[in-house]
Amino acid sequence: KAGVTQTPRYLIKTRGQQVTLSCSPISGHRSVSWYQQTPGQGLQFLFEYFSETQRNKGNFPGRFSGRQFSNSRSEMNVSTLELGDSALYLCASSSDPAGGGYGYTFGSGTRLTVV
Amino acid sequence: AQSVSQHNHHVILSEAASLELGCNYSYGGTVNLFWYVQYPGQHLQLLLKYFSGDPLVKGIKGFEAEFIKSKFSFNLRKPSVQWSDTAEYFCAVNGRGGSDKLIFGTGTRLQVFP
Numbered sequence: 485k486a487g488v489t490q491t492p493r494y495l496i497k498t499r500g501q502q503v504t505l506s507c508s509p510i511s512g513h514r515s516v517s518w519y520q521q522t523p524g525q526g527l528q529f530l531f532e533y534f535s536e537t538q539r540n541k542g543n544f545p546g547r548f549s550g551r552q553f554s555n556s557r558s559e560m561n562v563s564t565l566e567l568g569d570s571a572l573y574l575c576a577s578s579s580d581p582a583g584g585g586y587g588y589t590f591g592s593g594t595r596l597t598v599v
Numbered sequence: 600a601q602s603v604s605q606h607n608h609h610v611i612l613s614e615a616a617s618l619e620l621g622c623n624y625s626y627g628g629t630v631n632l633f634w635y636v637q638y639p640g641q642h643l644q645l646l647l648k649y650f651s652g653d654p655l656v657k658g659i660k661g662f663e664a665e666f667i668k669s670k671f672s673f674n675l676r677k678p679s680v681q682w683s684d685t686a687e688y689f690c691a692v693n694g695r696g697g698s699d700k701l702i703f704g705t706g707t708r709l710q711v712f713p
Contacts, residue, residue: 574643584631587631
């Protein structure tokens with residue numbers, strides 16, 4: 485079966501712009517989480533959606549937002565981009581909330597560069 | 600607040616050496632524990648997980664991890680590493696029942712030289 489698909493793979497934006505990233509989970513998975521990965525910081529949790537509801541949110545400013553659609557696809561949006569937002573953004577899906585006891589399946593990520 | 604600590608940031612080994620990567624967590628409840636691996640240029644993959652039962656769990660590619668509840672630890676081990684094990688390794692934890700988010704440690708970069 486198809487894995488977690490993230491689009492686009494690479495993105496270059498300028499400061500002040502906004503960006504929308506997309507994630508299609510594995511078929512049947514209702515939980516989608518987003519993480520920001522940067523060198524030295526590891527994976528920082530952004531938010532989790534389960535059945536279109538935000539279950540958890542990390543410690544990121546309000547410029548970071550997300551949503552989940554009825555088909556479980558999810559988008560995250562970052563407004564007023566800053567240089568420090570440059571990172572690999574990872575999407576992960578699972579059938580259970582927060583990965584349950586089985587863990588997440590990750591996508592390949594979207595590499596965002598802010599210039 | 601829940602947290603995960605990986606004390607080894609960068610480990611360098613020769614092939615056939617034994618590996619142990621430390622992972623300690625802080626969480627006020629029953630947990631699920633995971634190790635993920637990220638090979639160069641590839642996406643994160645689940646290496647192994649502890650859900651319940653035998654605290655010694657075996658994963659793919661000869662890796663194993665032991666859950667020691669009294670020490671809040673879940674260390675990853677491999678008796679003999681290979682060059683192909685060069686990757687970044689992440690420990691992660693979530694609360695049993697899925698009430699909390701899955702959080703990750705900062706990762707350990709492993710380099711194995713032939």
